[in-house]
Amino acid sequence: MSALDQPATASNVVTGSAVVCRGVTKEFGSGDSVVRALRGIDVDVEFGELTLLVGPSGCGKTTLISIIAGLLDPTEGEVEMLGQDRRNLTGRKLVQFRAENIGFVFQQYNLLPSLTAAENVAVPLLVRGQERLPSIQKAVEMLDAVGLGDRANSMPSQLSGGQQQRVAIARSLVNQPRLLVCDEPTAALDAKSGRNVMGLLRDVALSSNRAVIVVTHDNRVYDFGDRIVSMSDGRVECVEERPSNPHS
Amino acid sequence: MNWLAWKMLTGDRAKYFGIVFGVAFGSLLIAQQSSIFVGLMRRTSSQILDVTEADVWVMDQRQQNVDEIRPMPDNRLYQVRGVEGVAWAVRLYKGLVRIRTDDGQFRQAILVGVDDSTFVGAPRQMKQGEHADLRRPDGIVVDEAGYRVLFPGQPVELGRTLDMNDRRAVVVGICDVTPPFQTFPVIYTRYSQATQFIPRERNTLSFILAKAEPGVDKDELSARIRHQTSLQAMSWDDFFWFNIRYYLENTGIPVNFGITVTLGFIVGAAIAGQTFYLFTLENLKQFGSLKAMGVDNLRLVGMILFQAMAVGLMGFGIGIGMAAGFFEAMEISGQADLRGMFVPWQVIAMTAAAVGMIVVVASLLSLRRVLVLEPAVVFK
Ligand SMILES: Nc1ncnc2c1ncn2[C@@H]1O[C@H](COP(=O)(O)OP(=O)(O)OP(=O)(O)O)[C@@H](O)[C@H]1O
Ligand SMILES: [Mg+2]
Numbered sequence: 001m002s003a004l005d006q007p008a009t010a011s012n013v014v015t016g017s018a019v020v021c022r023g024v025t026k027e028f029g030s031g032d033s034v035v036r037a038l039r040g041i042d043v044d045v046e047f048g049e050l051t052l053l054v055g056p057s058g059c060g061k062t063t064l065i066s067i068i069a070g071l072l073d074p075t076e077g078e079v080e081m082l083g084q085d086r087r088n089l090t091g092r093k094l095v096q097f098r099a100e101n102i103g104f105v106f107q108q109y110n111l112l113p114s115l116t117a118a119e120n121v122a123v124p125l126l127v128r129g130q131e132r133l134p135s136i137q138k139a140v141e142m143l144d145a146v147g148l149g150d151r152a153n154s155m156p157s158q159l160s161g162g163q164q165q166r167v168a169i170a171r172s173l174v175n176q177p178r179l180l181v182c183d184e185p186t187a188a189l190d191a192k193s194g195r196n197v198m199g200l201l202r203d204v205a206l207s208s209n210r211a212v213i214v215v216t217h218d219n220r221v222y223d224f225g226d227r228i229v230s231m232s233d234g235r236v237e238c239v240e241e242r243p244s245n246p247h248s
Numbered sequence: 249m250n251w252l253a254w255k256m257l258t259g260d261r262a263k264y265f266g267i268v269f270g271v272a273f274g275s276l277l278i279a280q281q282s283s284i285f286v287g288l289m290r291r292t293s294s295q296i297l298d299v300t301e302a303d304v305w306v307m308d309q310r311q312q313n314v315d316e317i318r319p320m321p322d323n324r325l326y327q328v329r330g331v332e333g334v335a336w337a338v339r340l341y342k343g344l345v346r347i348r349t350d351d352g353q354f355r356q357a358i359l360v361g362v363d364d365s366t367f368v369g370a371p372r373q374m375k376q377g378e379h380a381d382l383r384r385p386d387g388i389v390v391d392e393a394g395y396r397v398l399f400p401g402q403p404v405e406l407g408r409t410l411d412m413n414d415r416r417a418v419v420v421g422i423c424d425v426t427p428p429f430q431t432f433p434v435i436y437t438r439y440s441q442a443t444q445f446i447p448r449e450r451n452t453l454s455f456i457l458a459k460a461e462p463g464v465d466k467d468e469l470s471a472r473i474r475h476q477t478s479l480q481a482m483s484w485d486d487f488f489w490f491n492i493r494y495y496l497e498n499t500g501i502p503v504n505f506g507i508t509v510t511l512g513f514i515v516g517a518a519i520a521g522q523t524f525y526l527f528t529l530e531n532l533k534q535f536g537s538l539k540a541m542g543v544d545n546l547r548l549v550g551m552i553l554f555q556a557m558a559v560g561l562m563g564f565g566i567g568i569g570m571a572a573g574f575f576e577a578m579e580i581s582g583q584a585d586l587r588g589m590f591v592p593w594q595v596i597a598m599t600a601a602a603v604g605m606i607v608v609v610a611s612l613l614s615l616r617r618v619l620v621l622e623p624a625v626v627f628k
Binding site: 062065066069071072092095096098099100104106107108110112113114115119123124126127128132183 | 249251252255256258259260533534536537538539540541542543544622623624626627628
């Protein structure tokens with residue numbers, strides 16, 4: 001069993017969908033200058049699947065996953081994350097919920113430049129108050145799982161974009177989160193590295209019964225999705241399920 | 249988390265050194281200039297500092313400092329001796345004299361005439377000779393730094409002669425003194441001898457030094473002397489501060505140094521504060537991703553304060569070290585201008601407070617930005 005497919009711990013076992021959104025809206029600003037980024041979103045994110053969120057620039061993809069990840073409050077509507085009602089998660093409780101259950105992968109990797117790859121991967125463990133040395137040990141195992149075991153002591157600046165993104169994925173997984181949210185993880189990568197990263201994310205979703213949601217512009221990677229949610233102007237336009245995904 | 253904060257701080261060497269350098273430079277300026285200021289102020293009172301045997305200084309009513317002497321008639325001594333609670337009282341002469349050295353040069357010097365029999369007021373640290381040698385006819389004790397001014401390039405030894413008021417004086421002792429404000433040589437002699445080294449004046453009594461009887465409070469004794477003699481009388485430490493206050497109020501020294509110290513503060517604050525602020529701004533995204541990963545505001549505040557404290561402590565240490573090293577180097581090189589100056593603990597405390605203020609203000613500015621940071625910025 002690789003480090004990627006750690007079974008969920010008992011307390012984390014949730015049946016049903018990973019995320020359920022019903023009638024979610026989000027407005028920025030107020031009065032004349034109000035921006036209606038989301039105009040009533042119904043969407044489900046399932047365990048064991050890789051959900052792709054696609055659509056033109058400005059249609060609200062980032063806003064939606066920020067809400068799904070508990071980084072933003074919806075203006076209206078209901079959000080259920082891993083069986084918990086979003087409205088019950090506030091302040092420190094929300095912060096802790098994020099730390100324990102959600103992994104993040106960003107377009108710009110957001111690695112700390114002064115930490116080695118392994119130290120970067122260990123950050124979420126340190127954030128949860130774990131000891132440094134065992135955390136780094138765990139981080140090295142996780143790097144191994146994403147194929148970067150030999151680069152554990154490299155600094156981010158010494159790694160290629162694809163390698164940095166894999167470090168970021170290792171970091172997002174080190175806590176064994178049940179939900180992984182990724183915003184344009186391949187946008188800064190060449191085609192080959194992009195497919196490599198998407199393949200890795202798909203393995204993560206399938207082999208460990210996690211839910212992975214990926215925002216992307218990149219039609220080269222659409223075939224990695226089990227479910228493709230197309231958005232336009234703050235609404236979900238269509239949802240395409242692909243049960244017979246060629247990559248599975 | 250402190251480990252993480254430390255790694256973030258020191259990750260970019262250049263910036264990290266920039267911040268530390270800013271704090272260090274500010275500390276150095278503040279500590280060094282304040283120390284010189286304090287040193288100069290102490291020097292104005294050096295002759296008071298050097299007389300430790302007496303409890304109370306008595307002088308003319310109108311006298312405002314230790315330098316501009318208004319001589320009293322000799323009989324005042326007996327009035328003071330008559331005050332109840334006075335164990336003993338002796339005369340002290342202090343004035344400026346013109347000296348002619350053997351090579352025909354003229355120099356100014358501070359002449360101190362001490363009590364003929366008790367030598368109260370004589371230098372405490374004799375390097376050559378002893379107090380008793382002052383009994384020898386025309387005998388004087390010269391401070392070592394002054395000796396070098398009077399006899400440049402010559403070995404420091406006894407027996408050399410010079411002229412004061414056309415009278416020969418013989419060096420019978422070499423001493424150490426607290427350097428005076430004007431970097432004049434300090435010459436000690438007996439009171440009766442001193443009156444011969446100066447042009448004839450009606451009155452020559454500069455100060456009366458009095459000792460309180462055991463159990464008599466010196467402030468109370470001063471008050472009693474003031475009452476009964478209509479002279480000015482104050483305890484040793486009151487006179488010290490009285491004199492310093494005079495110089496503070498009547499010279500440009502405090503203003504000049506005040507400006508430099510303020511400049512040090514501003515430069516330090518500008519360099520350190522700015523670099524630190526920019527450093528935090530540049531790391532905003534990192535702080536954002538930490539926030540997304542579940543670091544709450546309280547811990548972010550902790551991290552930033554830790555970073556601020558780390559650079560503050562380091563810069564402060566280096567700055568104070570450099571200031572102390574500066575005075576040490578001056579001492580070793582024999583620089584007369586700064587002789588005997590050091591960094592007093594009060595200045596260290598003040599510098600620490602200033603540095604503390606700089607880093608706290610810098611981190612507060614940065615904190616505001618980090619606290620209002622939406623964790624969702626990580627997706628921007
Ligand atoms: N913090 C904010 N304040 C005001 N308006 C915002 C904010 N965040 C997003 N918006 C607006 O909401 C709309 C949706 O933005 P969002 O970032 O979700 O789009 P996106 O689909 O991720 O676009 P892209 O593909 O370019 O990343 C846009 O019109 C954007 O300008
Ligand atoms: Mg976006």
